[in-house]
Amino acid sequence: MSKKVGIPRALFYYNYFPLWNTFFEELGAEIVVSRNTTKKTIDEGSKSCVDEACLPIKVFYGHVIELKDKVDFLLIPRFTSVSRGEYICPKFGGLPDMIRNTITGLPEIIDVDVDLWKNGSNPLISAFEVGGYFTNERRKIRKAYRKAIESFTEYRSEVKKGVLPEDILSKKLRLIKKIDEPRLNIALIGHSYNVYDNYVNMDMVNKLKNNGVNILTIDMVSSKVIKEKVKNLSKKMFWNYGTRAIGSTMHFLDKKDIDGIIYLMSFGCGIDSFVSDLIERRVRRKKELPFIVLTIDEHSGEAGMDTRIEAFIDMIRWRKKGENNISAYG
Amino acid sequence: MKLGKMSLYLGVDVGSVSTNLVVINGESEVVDKLYLRTSGQPINALRTGMKMLSSKFGQNTVIRGVGTTGSGRQLASVIIGADIVKNEITTHAVAAQMLVPDVKTILEIGGQDSKIIILKNGVVYDFAMNTVCAAGTGSFLDRQAARLEIAIEDFGAYALKSNSPVRIAGRCAVFAESDMIHKQQTGHSTEDIINGLCEALVRNYINNLAKGKDLEDTIVFQGGVAANVGIVAAFERALGKKIIIPKYYDVMGAYGAALIAKEKIEKSSQGSNFYGFGAAENEYxxxxxxxxxxxxxxxxxxxxxxxxxxxxxxxxxxxxxxxxxxxxxxxx
Known part of the structure; x- marks a missing residue:
């Protein structure tokens, strides 16, 4: 019987699932992904997690709780860095320990270190460690890793074409309401696990789509472009996310067809609090582009979010009509 | 009031604290306005308002278009049959521009929300709303007035009588309340404490909403809290600029909704979705x-x-x- 690996549908799931999925499939493991985030996920997650943690971490807890009795292993890598010389949020590094110390009855946790900070660090080492849980054949692991990178590359290139990760991962095409207004291009900047988790972001992506908006995200900008853009910064960003968020914002600012930028921020996120402010200043200095910061937390009332989204879209359309001297807001 | 068979437009703003109805004529002038307390029962407030308007206008008028806004805009639209359902930012901006054509900055403080709207070349250029909590909004002032046993209508006048303002923490409503209690215990006068609260609220508003924005003249202050002369004075001190309170400051959302409904109806050939004043008579x-x-x-x-x-x-x-x-x- 094949071993079951549980993958929580949270945090870096949205970045790396195709990689993990292929890797475990090649090793003959059965992959169990938790279901989409629901109210129950958040309720259970916040009950077992420390109060001070941000919403995405609480959501992760909820997904772990859903999976823990159904699988032989849980994949909770200890991410320290995913790019040379840049760190990510420290909560990722502490995640396996946080989970172990607060949730009981856990299966074995695969908490491989992923630290690409140093020169010469190789993710293949992490792959060998994870593969070791399933096979002793190094060749098999090497092959699984190669295939995993292939499907990851394919996934990334689809996203760069402008397809939302959520649409690829859930393999379904949504019916979009037709509207008469011209379509708008709005950049939605935020952590992948906030931008692509439709429960956490109060279905923002679909609300925007239904208002005739094409959404562009950080992941649609290639790392080459981002590297090029951030060269102009006076100082290197500390975080991988910060670099990608600022770099892609600079890219969007240089594009002519972007109608507005939304920064989606998690209440209590240390990184967001810096990055959102840096981005806001940059946007306002550079261009008269509509910009708004939207904050998400455990609120379930959507009225506040809806009002802000509607007003933001109204503002963009009104401005556009103003440019053409047609008065209308309706 | 004697009226012919007039063509009118109705705007309804169902907010957390007040439910407002505004009736305008074909020249966009306000014919009547109602400011009613929602008291947590928006449907009742709406029915009361509709009944009052019905007895006044009932037979002699045609309502040609209806717009709803406010946090209860969907609810209101279902009950009375609206032609447009609009968010509060847009309606407030439209109304302010109608009354003060050269407005550049709109300060708005309502029951649960506070907003700032920046206009450039006659269109909304930027806006911000309070973030997660409702500290420093009308409902908080209401609560403090009740705690001090002062009618909310007189609250602002107290602030103007203050000689030396007391510093009150304004970042969080809970902190503000405990700070006020401490200051009361140490013997500060009610006038000074109320003035301190007005300044705290304004400080918080400017730090939170106006952060990084240029507040250019002409500045308009609207929403229920604009009735509070203490807050108005604190704003003028903090900004060093004159602030205009528009004539219908307390019903601007409803006025804006009526204006947008009017524009929509005039442009299209369709009739109104309005169910008639009688609709509110039904049980909901x-x-x-x-x-x-x-x-x-x-x-x-x-x-x-x-x-x-x-x-x-x-x-x-x-x-x-x-x-x-x-x-x-x-x-x-």
Whole structure:
């Protein structure tokens, strides 16, 4: 019987699932992904997690709780860095320990270190460690890793074409309401696990789509472009996310067809609090582009979010009509 | 009041604290306005308002268009039949521009929300709303007035009588309240404490909402809190600029909704969706259902009248709301 690996549908799931999925499939493991985030996920997650943690971490807890009795292993890598010389949020590094110390009855946790900070660090080492849980054949692991990178590359290139990760991962095409207004291009900047988790972001992506908006995200900008853009910064960003968020914002600012930028921020996120402010200043200095910061937390009332989204879209359309001297807001 | 068979437009703003109705004529002038307390029962407030308007205008007028706004805009639209359902930012901006054509900055403080709207070349250029909490909004002032046993209408006048302002923490409503109690215990006068509170609220508003924005003249202050002379004075001190309170400052959302409805109706050849004043006479029931079909446990709201389901919302998957979706789509 094949071993079951549980993958929580949270945090870096949205970045790396195709990689993990292929890797475990090649090793003959059965992959169990938790279901989409629901109210129950958040309720259970916040009950077992420390109060001070941000919403995405609480959501992760909820997904772990859903999976823990159904699988032989849980994949909770200890991410320290995913790019040379840049760190990510420290909560990722502490995640396996946080989970172990607060949730009981856990299966074995695969908490491989992923630290690409140093020169010469190789993710293949992490792959060998994870593969070791399933096979002793190094060749098999090497092959699984190669295939995993292939499907990851394919996934990334689809996203760069402008397809939302959520649409690829859930393999379904949504019916979009037709509207008469011209379509708008709005950049939605935020952590992948906030931008692509439709429960956490109060279905923002679909609300925007239904208002005739094409959404562009950080992941649609290639790392080459981002590297090029951030060269102009006076100082290197500390975080991988910060670099990608600022770099892609600079890219969007240089594009002519972007109608507005939304920064989606998690209440209590240390990184967001810096990055959102840096981005806001940059946007306002550079261009008269509509910009708004939207904050998400455990609120379930959507009225506040809806009002802000509607007003933001109204503002963009009104401005556009103003440019053409047609008065209308309706 | 004697009126001919006039063509009028109705704007309704169902907010957390007040429910406002404004009737305008074909020249965009306000014919009548009502400011009613929502008291947590928006349907009742709406019915009261509709009855009052009905007895005044009932037979002699035609309502040609209706707009709703405010946090209860969907609810209101279902009950009275609206032609447009608009968010509060847009309606407030439209109304302010009508009354003060050269407005550049709109300060708005309502019951639960506070907003700042920046206009450039006659269009909304930027806006911000208070973030997660409702500290420093009208409902908080209401509560403090009640605690000090002062009528909210007199609250601002007290502040003007202050000689030396007391510093009150304004970042959080809970902190502000405990700070006020401490200052009371140490013997500061009520006038000084109220003035301190007004300054704290304004400081918080400027730090939070106006952060990084240029507040250019002409500045307009609207929303229920604009009635508070203490807050107005604190704003003028903090900004060093004159602040204009528009004539219909307390019903600007409803006025804006009426204006947008009028524009929409005048442009299109369609008639109004308005159900008539009589519609409010019907019994309306709102109930919430917890859907147990999946682990989202959505709280679905259902509005019924005479056992007929008029609307449902609050479900994530659309299974409840799509049942009653008619040909008419409600859009923001």
């Amino acid at each position: 029931k709102a109930r919430s259902i917890e859907c147990n079909d999946c682990s989202n446990l959505c709280e679905v709201i259902e509005i019924t009248s005479n056992n007929e389901v008029l609307a449902r919302w609050g479900d994530r998957c659309g299974k409840w709301s799509s049942v009653v979706k008619k040909d008419k789509e409600i859009v923001g």
